[in-house]
Amino acid sequence: VLTINRQVSVACCQLAPQLGRTSANRAAALAAIRAAAGAGAQIVVLPELATSGYVFADRAEAWELSETCAGPTVGEWAALAAELDLVIVGGLCERDGDRLFNTAVVIDTEGLRGVYRKAHLWDGEGLIFAMGAEPPLVLDTVYGRLGVMVCYDVEFPEWVRLAALDGAELLCLPTNWPRESRPASERPAEVVRIQAAASSNRMFIAACDRAGRERGVDWVNGTAIVGPDGYPLAGPEGREEPHTLIAHCDLARARDKRVSAHNDVLGDRRPELYGRLAE
């Protein structure tokens, strides 16, 4: 797919999934996607585990709420992407054989384009999900070259760099960020880290968090879209309710890695000195 259009309208739909209410969650996602498209969005990013909820009691519960990539979530998103000419990136609880994955899918007018399985699992997720074994997903769409990873993956600067080295212009990050205490005047560290990740790699990042207290867990509500200079283009609003952010992104800016007359954030790397990172 050739990347022709460089100006793109990116939406993050912060949803509030309710654990186990998969039909209602799917309907809420469809409504949010449709509204975002109505507001001009071309790429729509949804949270991690957008249709199942997150705080599973155990693996059996997650299993009950899982589906395959031939299931209703992907089917409905594909129908809407085709109808509204969208690229949709969102998370679901994926079943494959007898394994479960914390998965993000990329869907466009052609249907399911890519499947990414979270490779760095958070907290109790290791008791439920198998770990992904593939690098960050990076693929071309009509609107630009997208990178995809899920939540805790982005805390590993190595992982973000791999996506940048593979040419990702916009990193799409479905996430569920559990809220932790922080100084009152400070922006959440989760958002600070995506700002840094964007600027260190001179790319856009669209991080779509969730809302809705679930089994005692609150969320950062940190949905934000950040530009390649590391400053937010939209969000974080910290609003503890569903809402959609839209930012206009000139993805051509993410092709330009220069930061001075003599510097390039990828070209200045010293990979011959980085060997220990892979040991």
Added chain:
Amino acid sequence: VLTINRQVSVACCQLAPQLGRTSANRAAALAAIRAAAGAGAQIVVLPELATSGYVFADRAEAWELSETCAGPTVGEWAALAAELDLVIVGGLCERDGDRLFNTAVVIDTEGLRGVYRKAHLWDGEGLIFAMGAEPPLVLDTVYGRLGVMVCYDVEFPEWVRLAALDGAELLCLPTNWPRESRPASERPAEVVRIQAAASSNRMFIAACDRAGRERGVDWVNGTAIVGPDGYPLAGPEGREEPHTLIAHCDLARARDKRVSAHNDVLGDRRPELYGRLAE
């Protein structure tokens, strides 16, 4: 050296070197170090190129302002470290044979303990300095295990991670951050990146910037000391003048890489998937 004392008082002395006035710059550094020690500092971090200035017209000018690690800067800092029981980390324009390096030294009561040469050169520095060819310096001192790199080095998450993998508890960063435009309400991206670097690696970072407009270049004045959760302990004040920040750091916190009951920011890495970073 055994690391016994885990509570340590860390100072950053933001200086305003004047290009070419090496004697005056050395005197200003000594006065600031002495004042910091008087305020209780045990580790004192100084800016990059603290005694020469930064905006050299050409290599010949830098050569004139360079000195070896047996020169007056290291000698004076060593005398003061011995007198006041300090660890000092600061930058100088180092001459070695016919080469120049943008160097940071670590000095304690024993004298010169380590030399680090900047490995990622900024803008015109490549016309003046040879590139360092060694990983970040990490070494034990009586006050804790320190990592050292210089300015643009820290923009490479790979480089920070190498220091963390080598056990650095406090990353000392002499820097000269040229000021760039940013949204008025935003913290400088340079500071955001050290916040992220600290929290991604669960270590302290003491970044000592400079002040003093030099040949048309202004500086971020972004001196800050950040804790392992990524939030500032002191600074950034953005004050366009020399000033000293002091923070009390419990370096034992940097030994604890856990971020949930099941997670550890170093232990959760997937180095078997990171090979491309070293290619």
